[in-house]
Structures are given as structure tokens and as C-alpha cells.
Amino acid sequence: MPDEARQEPPEEQDARIAELEDNWRRALADLDNLRKRYARELPRELEAERVRVASAWLPVVDNLDLALEHADSDSGAIVSGVKAVRDQAVEVLRSLGYPRYEETGVPFHPEQHEVVSVVDEPGTAAGTVVQVLRAGYGEAGRQLRPAAVVVSRTQE
Template sequence: MSEASEPEEVTQETAEEATPDVAGLQARAAGLQQRVAELEDRWRRALADLDNLRKRVSRDADRVRVEERARAAVEWLPVLDNLERALEHAESDPASIVEGLRAIRDQALDVLARLGFPRRDDAGTEFDPARHEAVATLAQEGVPDGTILHVVRPAYGDGEQQLRPALVVVAKGE
């Protein structure tokens, strides 16, 4: 047989050469396992931080919602006080109740405007389906087609801040 086909004899030298290589690989594997453990720990902490952030944002949003509702309610308290005063005086002078109710209505309109929802006066403007809801049409001479003739129920707010559309009667061509 030739030399190439003979099995190599394991000597002390070849065993010593292989040992540092195995030891190095084991050390590297141990280092990688430690790095994986560190990364898993950081990942778990990040998940916990995210969960805590979600809970905090939810609590803050709830708190802001409650504060805004309270702020809106405070705006309406003077209107309610004036309604009660008007009802107290209604028996003594029934005619004054109309004047008092007009003043209270004006005060309520002012509250809505301060909250960002002013009343719109749409009579005489052109019908816009995004801002108006037609409840009837009327033939009217001398008025352009699509003009709002009468507001049945006014709108409050504008654009994306619209609380409700106006209910209107619209002119139509003959």
C-alpha cells in the first residue's frame, strides 16, 4: 500500500494542536451564548417598557378626556344658572321670559363658539352636500338653482370640526 492510503497515526503533537482549537471554539460559543442572553434580556426589557408606555398613554388619554369634558361642562354652567333664574321669574312677569330666553340662547351660542363650534348662517348661500342636508326643494323665481332658501335646523362648526350639517330648503329651477 502507498503512504497516502495509510491511516495517520495520532500522536501527542496532533492532539495538542487540536486541543487549543476546540478550547477556542468552546470559549467563543460560551461568549456567543452570553451575548444571546444579554440580547434576550434587553428585548424583554424593551417589551416591558413598551407595555408600560402603552398603559401610561392610555391613562393620560383618559385623564385628558375627563378634563375636557369637565371644561365643557363648566362652560355650560352659567347657561343652566340663567335658565333656572328665568324660570323663577317667569311667574311674576311672563312677558320677560321671552327676553330672558333670547339672552340665554345667545349665551349658549357663545359657549358653542368658544368651544370651536360656531353657528353657521347658511341662508342665501349655495347648497354644498358636505355641509348641508336638503329636506325640501322649492321653485323660486329670481333665485339661482341650488341656493339655500331657508334653514330648518342650523349647522354648528365648520369643515372637520362640524358637529352636524344644516337641514335646508333649496331652490330648484322651474
């Protein structure tokens, strides 16, 4: 205890202790209220996020419905339409923070790539992605799914 506290009369010390206990109890009550408010608001925030994500996908579903309606039409137009819908879906994922990546010729990175196969690839440095079998989505530290890749092996 500081020297001044030892020199305070017992009544003042008791008052100071009571004040500190009161502040402590108020802080506990504030914390409890914060926890209760968070518990009330969390389900609303989760629902709002679900609505936002589902709404982002609705145009993709609408365009797939249109493609199915025209399935008996010109097959070239159908393929073109399906590619446009895929691009739209990729854009939705990008807007949600998961950009698509499917680059070849880049070094293998364990956080972004899942090795499916290893091949001898003359003229290519070992550990280079030579083929992407399934695109990956996300960024460093925020992966939705790694890319499934074929990697060049160490050349001896």
C-alpha cells in the same frame, strides 16, 4: 450582510446580536410601559374634559333657572332673557369648536347642509340655500350637526 460583518469573528457577531436583542427587548418594554401609562391617564383626561364641558354649561343652566323664577313677570323681559341665554349657549358651543351657521343665499354644501325641501325660487341659482329650518353647528370636517335647509331647484 455587509463585508465587514462577515469578517468579524463569531464571538463579536454573537456580542453584536446580544446587544441588538437587548435593545429590542428594552424598546418593547418602553412601549409596554407607554401603553400602560396611557391606559392609566386616559380616564383622567376624559374626566377632566367632561368637567370642562359641564362647567361651560353651568352659567347657561343658571340663567335658565333665573328665567323660570321670573316666568310670571313681564313676558317681554322673559323673551329677551331667553334669547340672551340662547346666545350664551351658542357661545359655549362656539368655544367648544362648533360655531353656529344659518346663512341663506349660500350654495348648498353636502357636508354642511341637510336638504329638507326643494322649492322653485325665481331669480335664485339652482342649489342655493333659500331657508334654514334648523341651524347647523361645526366647521368643515368637524360637524356636530348639519343645518336643515330648503334649497332652490334647477330651473328649466
